[in-house]
Amino acid sequence: MNPITSLGELIKQAISKFMSAPGVDKNVVEELIRGIQRALLVSDVNVELVMKLSEKIRNRALTEKVPPGISKKDQIIKIVYEELVSLLGEKPYKFTIDKSKQYVIMVVGIQGHGKTTTVAKLANYLKKLGYSVGVVCADTFRTGAYEQLRQLLDGRDIPVYGMPGEHDAITIATKGIEYLSKQQKCNVILVDTAGRHKDQQSLMQEMKALEEKIKPNEIMLVLDGTIGQQAGTHAEAFHKATPIGSIIVTKMDTSAKGGGALSAVAATGAQIRFIGTGEKLEDIEVFNPQGFIGRLLGIGDLEGLLERIKIAELELSKEKLKSFTSGTFTLEDFIKQFKEMKKLGPLKKILSKLPLPGLPNLPDEELEKVEAQIEKWSAILLSMTPEERENPHIIDSSRIRRIARGSGVTEKDVKHLLQQYNLLKRMMKSIKRSPWKLPKHMFSAELEE
Ligand SMILES: Nc1nc2c(ncn2[C@@H]2O[C@H](COP(=O)(O)OP(=O)(O)OP(=O)(O)O)[C@@H](O)[C@H]2O)c(=O)[nH]1
Numbered sequence: 001m002n003p004i005t006s007l008g009e010l011i012k013q014a015i016s017k018f019m020s021a022p023g024v025d026k027n028v029v030e031e032l033i034r035g036i037q038r039a040l041l042v043s044d045v046n047v048e049l050v051m052k053l054s055e056k057i058r059n060r061a062l063t064e065k066v067p068p069g070i071s072k073k074d075q076i077i078k079i080v081y082e083e084l085v086s087l088l089g090e091k092p093y094k095f096t097i098d099k100s101k102q103y104v105i106m107v108v109g110i111q112g113h114g115k116t117t118t119v120a121k122l123a124n125y126l127k128k129l130g131y132s133v134g135v136v137c138a139d140t141f142r143t144g145a146y147e148q149l150r151q152l153l154d155g156r157d158i159p160v161y162g163m164p165g166e167h168d169a170i171t172i173a174t175k176g177i178e179y180l181s182k183q184q185k186c187n188v189i190l191v192d193t194a195g196r197h198k199d200q201q202s203l204m205q206e207m208k209a210l211e212e213k214i215k216p217n218e219i220m221l222v223l224d225g226t227i228g229q230q231a232g233t234h235a236e237a238f239h240k241a242t243p244i245g246s247i248i249v250t251k252m253d254t255s256a257k258g259g260g261a262l263s264a265v266a267a268t269g270a271q272i273r274f275i276g277t278g279e280k281l282e283d284i285e286v287f288n289p290q291g292f293i294g295r296l297l298g299i300g301d302l303e304g305l306l307e308r309i310k311i312a313e314l315e316l317s318k319e320k321l322k323s324f325t326s327g328t329f330t331l332e333d334f335i336k337q338f339k340e341m342k343k344l345g346p347l348k349k350i351l352s353k354l355p356l357p358g359l360p361n362l363p364d365e366e367l368e369k370v371e372a373q374i375e376k377w378s379a380i381l382l383s384m385t386p387e388e389r390e391n392p393h394i395i396d397s398s399r400i401r402r403i404a405r406g407s408g409v410t411e412k413d414v415k416h417l418l419q420q421y422n423l424l425k426r427m428m429k430s431i432k433r434s435p436w437k438l439p440k441h442m443f444s445a446e447l448e449e
């Protein structure tokens with residue numbers, strides 16, 4: 001098997017086998033989990049981590065309730081996706097450092113993986129974020145390394161320090177950092193180093209000595225996304241010599257799925273911060289764990305699938321709405337319902353996906369008004385007593401006045417909320433057994449006279 005895409009391929013195989021199984025039972029789930037375990041293990045992902053991950057997937061797959069309208073299979077794919085994403089860190093990384101302090105990033109990695117290109121890209125990126133950036137070329141092995149950096153950053157107003165002819169990386173790095181911070185007043189300093197292989201003891205030693213001398217704030221490992229399963233062992237070797245704080249995966253514009261990066265993350269405990277997506281200076285992106293796993297799993301319409309599931313989960317709360325007909329649906333439930341819908345995105349998009357046959361075509365501005373109202377309604381709710389929330393019919397005009405004053409809205413606003421609530425309540429009672437049909441004014445932001 002081609003080691004380059006093995007992790008992605010193996011996971012994909014396990015998933016497609018799972019998808020083509022005639023049904024879903026415990027055995028089919030176990031088979032899927034074994035497939036994923038095998039994929040991760042041959043990619044050198046740490047055994048303990050693999051076991052933890054599979055235990056989580058198994059537990060969730062066997063216990064979580066399937067939302068109506070979604071197949072058990074789709075739900076399990078979503079679980080696998082979410083667990084893999086959480087392995088990589090949920091949120092994209094945001095670079096924030098104190099602009100008044102000096103921050104040194106030492107960039108290390110295997111020969112040809114894209115360190116120099118990445119240093120230039122990152123310098124340019126950070127400069128655009130408003131940092132004052134400088135670059136040191138401490139690569140004494142590759143001929144023309146300094147020239148390469150200078151060319152990449154030509155015309156960008158980013159100082160590049162180098163000492164062509166000098167053979168000691170530590171001397172260059174120390175002088176470079178001093179020059180950039182004192183003379184150029186640089187806040188962020190990136191140090192490009194020579195490419196090395198994990199078995200080149202002298203070079204690994206040099207890296208360690210360099211780290212001890214310059215004491216960087218962060219050591220960044222640059223990894224070629226096409227490297228596949230060797231990434232784990234490489235990353236581990238680098239991590240042993242100098243603690244890796246972050247990872248950049250390059251060449252993600254090629255056929256690379258970056259499966260090896262997952263092993264590198266597992267081996268170092270460091271997070272992937274950026275990905276390289278081309279040879280040009282602008283081809284750098286903040287790493288997005290969700291997009292990455294989506295690509296790795298290779299499910300054509302993963303986003304569509306996840307969205308369908310989100311909507312279906314919303315349907316679960318539509319079931320809650322049914323409690324309305326039995327009279328247990330409170331004002332609080334009513335607002336919560338809208339809030340939940342809002343979390344999923346613009347109301348219009350969500351409403352268009354709900355199977356509500358009677359839903360009229362609503363003008364955008366009406367929906368925007370409803371969205372704006374949700375916050376107002378929440379404030380109104382806070383000014384009500386628990387009794388009022390449970391039994392809104394007790395709210396008379398003097399209570400309305402008090403609530404309006406307490407929540408900083410007009411009496412008309414309070415009346416409007418009560419009206420919308422009553423309307424829905426009445427409607428739900430009358431259509432107990434018929435399909436959902438919402439009257440147009442249900443979403444009207446104006447008070448009905
Ligand atoms: N397609 C693509 N090519 C890249 C990317 N990053 C780097 N490269 C290319 O990879 C090659 C090696 O890049 P370098 O930046 O010189 O790699 P290096 O790690 O500094 O190499 P050494 O200094 O020799 O260890 C160059 O041809 C780059 O243009 C990327 O994100 N996408």
Ligand SMILES: [Mg+2]
Binds near residue numbers: 115116117139142193
């Ligand atoms: Mg280089």
